[in-house]
Amino acid sequence: MSMSTVQSTLSTLKTCQGDINTAMDIVTEVALDLVEAQGRDDDQNKLQGMMMECAKLDSDMTCFMEAVQTVTAQVTQDPDVILSLKSSFQTEFEALKSRVSDLNSHTKVVAFKNSVKKILDQEKQSEGGDDEEQDEEITVTQSQPNYTCPLTQVEMVNPVKNRKCQHHYDESAVLAMIQRQQKNHKKFRCPVVGCGNQDVNPEDLLPDPILKRKIQAHKRQNSKT
Template structure:
């Protein structure tokens, strides 16, 4: 296989990761529905879904490891003679086996999708409790809805977020594509990425600080459905 063929295979693996991430979002939505129902059967179902999310996180991690190792090995052989390509598969297999053996399943709980899952379940349960206890007047409800809609707007794009990401440090939200683009731009400029929310003192937004906010995403989708009924 040529190096171009290897790079093509890696691109396909990365597309698989996108599908894995989408699947994790879908089962997270199901778990959030169960959390909002707040019954014993639902809690048992959440445990089963959490196990599925962890398995997906493990697969995603293994793909990341494999891609990293292939890129390292191909970078090494690209500067050597063509015959070194013969040993490419063996080198990748050996390094991958060693690296995977060093990984701990406990580390999976730090995977950003797993963190988002745990936080989403907690927030859904808390929100269900809050909504059941609230009895507000219509004028107060209108104010609350208006304030929520404002929170749906990305401070970077100034349009409604599609994939809201929450910053664990300052608790502000941004659309995933917009904030990742800004972080990459600042990295190329060798500068720190300041939180784009006006008045925020967070002067160093990092990718590791961001987690998907599934609760907010569902609220945005719910608001769209109510605004545009079939």
């Protein structure tokens, strides 16, 4: 197998991984629809099971690709490695997998659980308050939701929330900025005015499916009028 075959296989895997991530977004969407429609708990559990399976696949693929890259680099340095290619790869792959501690901390799984819980909590609260008018008033006086990304200044498409300072950005914009700063060996500061967070990292960013739904609903409403 030539190196270019390895490279093209890796890029195919990357595409697959993108598809898995999309699948996880869809599962989250369905779960939130279900919670809002007060679906059955066992359906909810099935969806959570699907999320965990996707997280496992996603994590295994990351380990697999890293192992391939490490072993390929070893071969370039020392051609003799090619004789024990399979076992070097196995060792590397298993080592990487053992370092994955808990799939429950996969960002999409965390976001899934948080969002489901948030909707359930909101429902409990609205059930508890018999004075609906008052509830509405409170919602209006709360600060208007901000759908604009502080980086692009346009409405977000894939909002992510910084778990350190709680600010939101559009995923692709913030990742691009972090990458750009990293290339210049600089930290990326949170762009929100007055925020003291001097170092934004990809690990701090959690998808926010609830906000995403709100933005989509807002968009639909705007296109109607």
